[in-house]
Amino acid sequence: MPLPLYLLALAVFAMGTSEFMLAGLLPGLAADLGVSVxxxxxxxxxxxxxxxxxAPLMAALARGRSGRGSLLGFVLAFAAAHAVGAVTTSFPVLLATRVVAALADAGFLAVALTTAAAMAPADRKGRALAVLLSGTTIATVAGVPGGAVLGALFGWRSAFWAVALLCLPAAVGIVKGLPHVATSTGKDTPAPALRAELAELRRPGLLRAMLLxxxxxxxxxxxxxxxAPVVTGxxxxxxxxxxxxxxxxxxxxFAGVTVAGRLADRRPGPLLAVSGPLLLLGWPALAVSAGEPGALFxxxxxxxxxxxxxGGTLITRVLYEAAGxxxxAGAFATAxxxxxxxxGPLLAATxxxxxxxxxxxxxxxxxxxAAALSAAVVRPLRARGR
Structure with a gap:
């Protein structure tokens, strides 16, 4: 895979760390700003x-612009939002910075997915996506615990500064590593009209991939x-x-994304046929085994x-289905x-x-x-019936 993909993954790592790290920072942050948890x-x-x-809004705004310029703008906006958040003493301002950071994150990921697919060979989009999403998975392993440690030792603001600083080498890498990305399509030909691209959402294959x-x-x-509550409960x-x-x-x-990168392009069907039923059994098994650490871990x-x-395989399928x-395409996958x-968390909380x-x-x-498996099985049966 091209080196620029790994530079994009570094930015995704910083953004993934920011998205999940608040779980370990909320008590100290709330006390410092004088609000409830x-x-x-x-x-x-x-x-x-x-x-x-x-994702769709930012991707639409980035249309027709340099892919490198869009990615650089999003990562710098993300870094700036965290720098402002790190110094503010106002909760409303901090809340506003989170919205700005989320918009920048969504725009970056939407353009990065499209750019990654354009840089990779036609039959290796899954591999490119795996490299990109590895930034998120590594964030859950190292970034989130690291942010919690920084917050415990130096206060929650230090974690915000760390995320902002992580964006800087990624920004340099984008400038140095993506010199030839002329447009957000990664090609020299003009992109289709926005209305034509949005019309792709009427295609059953794309909608089905997005739903799954x-x-x-x-x-x-x-x-x-x-x-976490199950571990301590x-x-x-x-x-x-x-x-x-x-x-x-x-x-x-991380292991799952790596496997998806190897198989999502050539053998997505068998991969989903194995992982889907195992997930259907695995989540209830985890519920039943919640009180047994030897089985839980x-x-x-x-x-x-x-x-x-x-999940990685299905996101790859969205990119293939959105070829028009x-x-x-990256915005559809990100959405x-x-x-x-x-x-998911809202439904699970009930x-x-x-x-x-x-x-x-x-x-x-x-x-x-189970709903995903039903949607995957019932539609092909209906299609054969017709």
Missing amino acids: GAAGALTAAFAVGMAAG AALVNAATFGGFTFL PAGLGELWVPVALALFGAGS PLVFLLGALSFAA APTM ALNAGATT ALGAEAGGPGPFYVAGLLV
């Missing part, structure tokens, strides 16, 4: 909404979000075991691997991913009830996988 949680919601809504990707990612983030372990569980899930997700690693293998929308990442550390969210994750 519940109010501080609005920072996470603001980022999620900005990500889900921002959203459902699988909803299951992934719905289960992952409520992993039903499993009966101390708080120091929470980073271990999160790191295992992250390590599994291996299952956490396995589910991280299966979730990202299936060269500048918006599907973040729709799942936003709705299963918490009075038992905050219960395994209910894992059953919801299983139901979401």
Whole structure:
């Protein structure tokens, strides 16, 4: 894979770290700014909404511009938002910086996905996507725990500064490593009209790929979000075991993305045929085994691997199905991913009830996988019937 892909992955690592690190920073942040922890949680919601809504908007604004220029602008805006957030003493200002950061993140990922697909050979889009998404998986393994450590030692502002500084080598790499990306399509020919690209959303194949990707990612983030309360609740372990569980899930997700990169282009069907049913069994198995650490931790690693293998493959399928929308394909993929990442935790939270550390969210994750498998199986059967 070309070196610029790894430079883009570095920026994705910084952005992924920012997206997830607030979970370990909220208590200190809330105390410093004089707000409740519940109010501080609005920072996470603001980022999620900005990500889900921002991808199509930012990708549309970047149309016709240099891919290198768009990526550089987004990463610098992301860094600036964190620098402002690190020095502000106003919670509303911090909230505004999270929205700006989310829009920059969404725009960067949408353009980066399109750029990565354009730089890779036609039959290796999955490999390119795996390199790019490895930045997110490594963020869950190293970036998020690292941000928590910085927050504990030097205060929450140090974590914001660290994210801003991580963006700088990525920005230099974009300038030096992407000198020949002439347009956001990665080609010298003009892109289709925006209306023509948006019309691709009427295609059943693209909509189906986006739906499947959203459902699988909803299951992934719905289960992952409520992993920590299960470790300290039903499993009966101390708080120091929470980073271990999160790191295992992250390590599994890295393994899954790597496998998807090898197989998503040539053999997506067999990969999904194996990972889908295993996820359908795995999430309920994790719920049943929540009180047994000896089973909990291996299952956490396995589910991280299966979730990202299936999710990464489906995001790759979105890029293939959106071939007629060269500048918006990455936005479609990003919107599907973040729709799942936003709705999954909300749906999973409904299963918490009075038992905050219960395994209910894992059953919801299983139901979401079941919905994805149903959508994958029923439609082809109907098509054959017609």
